[in-house]
Amino acid sequence: MGFTTALGTLAFIEPWILAALAVLPVIWWLLRATPPAPRRQSFPAIRLLFGLKPPEETPARTPWWLVLLRLVIAALVILALARPILNPDDAVSEAGLVVVVVDDGWASAANWDGKRQALDDILAEAERKNASVRLLLTAPGTDGSPPALSAVMTAGEARAQLQGLTPKPWSVDRAAATEALASLPATPRPRFFWAADGLDDGNGELFAQTMAALGATTRLAPPVAAKLLRPVDSDERALVVTLERAEDRGEDLAVAVALRDDGREVGRLPLTFDAGENLASGRLELPLELRNAVGRIVLEGQATAGGALLLDERARRRPVGLVDDSGAGSSQPLLSELFYVERALAPFAEITRAPLAQLLKQPLAVVVLPDHGTLAPEDLQALDSFMANGGLVLRFAGPKLGANPDTLLPVKLRGGDRTLGGVMTWDRPARITIFDAGSPFAGLAIPQDVVVNRQVLAEPALDLSEKTWARLSDGTPLVTAEARGKGLLVLFHTTANTDWSNLALSGLFVEMLTRTVETASGVTAVGDGEALPPYLLLDGFGKLGEPAASVLPLTGAELAAGAIGPDHPPGYYGSQTGRRAFNLEQAIDSLAPLPSVAGVSERGYARSAEQDLKAPLLAAALLLALLDLLLGLWLRGLLPGRRLAAGAGGLVLALLLFPAPGARAADDDSFALLATLDTRLAFVETGDDRVDEISRAGLTGLSRILERRTSIEPGDPLGVDLERDEIVFFPLLYWPVTDSQPALSEAARRKVNGFLATGGTILFDLRDPAGGSQLSSATTALQRLADGLDIPPLAPLPPEHVLTKAFYLMQDFPGRYAGGQLWIDSSESGANDGVATVIIGSNDWAAAWAVDSNGRSLYAVVPEGESQREMAYRFGVNLVMYALTGNYKADQVHVPFILERLGQ
């Protein structure tokens, strides 16, 4: 059953369930008739309730909107059970044969998820229509088997198989796939879906024609065909990367990323295809040490084997061998020449320390020979042949060479060495002059503090200046070099340690050695003769992993031929010490797009618009049912936070309806004016009306006393809401502590801290004669309220404190109760004129001060009665004096001592 709606075509898989909708009116009637169950509540004062009826008699029925909600839930469930489908797809006919052809070669990895999703949609449709399915994978299997049609299976099995499918890191074999199609029987007439990779391997057209001849064929074309990275040429300064695409799609930008072996990014190179060009190349310029660290280059956004280019030693490494005849037990390793060379070269080159004979057995680019005794003839011969093959020999002079010059030298040396700036010579130690333009060291900065004290001298010769790479200020050569065969022989005329020169300590030494090593040619890595075992191989997505057991070793011939396939996937072959990159691109001459073929319809991966509405409908029904539950609880008054929720809801509504800031601004001004035009005492509104009333009455009483006895003429006291009002105007804040006051919000806390920091004083009144003990609930409440406030360390009020003499002399501070300990800010800082920011007591002063409108006291004071009330007032006067006038009384106390010291 299907019909068209505004959204698209809607069809029901099981339309007969819709008949259940007819029951809805019955449900309506049932729901209307049943009121919600009442909540049971025990209540002692029930006698007062007997006979009370609500003013209007509302029928005890479920409200209509709740019934409607429940009906909607029922209707949604019925609709969901009928399994509606929006925009049903009819590409697959009922009970036919569907052949799904998947190109699972390297190029398909680029759009693998889209491809798999598109195929899954098709198979889901086939599943609904009970079509049988056969799969054809066009790439050879990992075991080397050619592409073959699978057995007939259900669409469900095919979906499961498809989910487990991964692309192969080699190319598809469409010729073999065409042969596989031949085994397909003519009936039932197959329906082909070909998830193509978009690249032609030469047989694409034939393959498509074969399919089209057998049955209706749809080709799912990827949005973008895979691109292929071509090999890297490294020149002196940069890695050159080339990227190839199959199809000219105008200008296109891709990004190649150079990674180290551990996967860290070293550099990025944007590559732009010009319109009409299918090759894009770029130069990635990197410092040498970073360039040497590059292990592979990958194409961003295209995880395929063709988008990963592996580099091996040919591209980078310059192994350096240090000739070390001393053995392991050198007594002074820090003075050894090799130490300096090794430290200088270690970041840039791979270094091996070994005796000469051992060194020359392994591939090396550079051999470093420190000052060495006479070389044996066979060593000389070995070094000669090393240089003839392109090696570089770097020698350092020293006392031994000066004494016994041999033949392995770029220039002829005079016997002995030359000392500059020694005890017996007149001249000073020599500096290095600017390098010639032709020298490899050209352009290096020369530090002024590098001096050479001793060197070996070259015999003057015609070609001496040509061979010289660096010279001293007096023109004598410091570094000389000579080409030997394909290689080079370089001599530093001084030592590699600090014996003859402090050159080895300078940064220049490092740069000179680096440049020297750079001039050496690299080594050809592992030999071409023997077969190489697989070491690390790329998978279809261009990730390196352990090789499968079925992969065979790679012979030189296969390496040269680029025989990429199931036997030899792309990757590294060899071992950790010597590995050879085998890249996919070696097997691919050029990329070409698939031609379009008559009879084959094309479409993209766009997901078919078909949508199963069952799950969303059921989810909506569940959500509505939850809402219904909450509403039911709310109606019965069972929601725990109902007042909270109602308050929050009201607040939100109020915020929505009235933009508060404008209204607030006027309020703020009036409050500020009210608070500042008169000096006022202020108290914190706790939210407990009774306590607030006592506070107000108390401060009123205190204000009257102040007016009568002192020069302070305060206005009527103000209650402040810490969350709402600005408190910075008040010198003194009376804060009765109650259990019920909620903890402060972050903003209020900041406000109070600001108040304390800018000179305000707060009197906390625990109003509890037992207050101050750890168990008192008032103490707990105070801890809760003061949490996060900058309360300084407190101490019992010292007997000589200003508070005891600010106006009246007194030692006890009774309020309504007597005897509570008064705690006060004990810090002796001079800030805030020495006025304590926090005073804490428990005597309920406000109740003692409290008067009614006729000026009569409101609360009894225990135990002393009126005399105690008088003392309470005196404390109030002292407190206000203290808050307003600071500690000048304390200063007065010292006047006699000051006068005495002044000698009066």
Add this chain to the structure above:
Amino acid sequence: MAPPATPSLQLEAERLAGGLPPLLVEARRIAETVAQGAHGRRRVGPGEAFWQFRPYVAGDRPQTIDWRTSAKNDTIFVREMEWAAAATVYLWRDPTASMTWRSDKALPSKRDRADMLLLALASLLLRGGERVALLAPGERPRIGRGALPALAARLERDAAADGAALAAAALPPPQPLPRHARAVVIGDFLSPLPEIEARLAVLARRGVAGQLLLLLDPAETALPFQGRVRFEGLEGEGNWLVPRVEKLREAYIERERAHEAGLADICRALGWRLQRHLTNQPASQALLELYLGLSDGWDRRR
């Protein structure tokens, strides 16, 4: 150690172990906060506080003559002391099931608060040398600090007793009190006003001054419930279904006020003092008011 079987057993065990039940300790703690003074009888008699000087008349003992005052005057003065004497205070609190109710777990039940106030007041009075008695059949006035644990035990016994047996005890027993005794009754007084009046009238028959502390849960004054609620009485009064409590709230509060006003009228007629205390208010406040109310009575007789 196995956990105690019931809360009352546990309480008993604690009482035995500690000598004082926690209730008593709390009551004493609160009582500590109200310092009390010995009250005189405001008339001449044996005592320690100076009361007045009076001219000497024949028959006075020479030892009573205050020589210092007499030396300043022509007449001879005798120094008289104030008669300090103990009074008996009868205490009662409602032991019925309705008192064990509380609207919120954070609040004490009315029963707990009443017991605590009663014991604290008793502790204060005993320390002041007064005689204290529970207003119950067979209870005799007690004196001295040792009386407090006995009182506490008696209250505990009430608590452990079956609620049904106590249902009739929602008001103080109609027991005539001796002249010049004082009575303090604590309860929720939710019974019909005529019944209350009849009982209190018996108590006050011989001019006994008293105080009535109306102890209520905040929910009983505000009816903070919502929605459809079936209210059930705690003492077998039956139940009452209210479709929308919030609609009834104002009418209820009005009734409750009227009930309190009726109570106030009764007390005024008897010369008793009525105080209202909610369980969410500090106990020390109510205690102070009660204690001051007792002293106040003596003050007025001045």
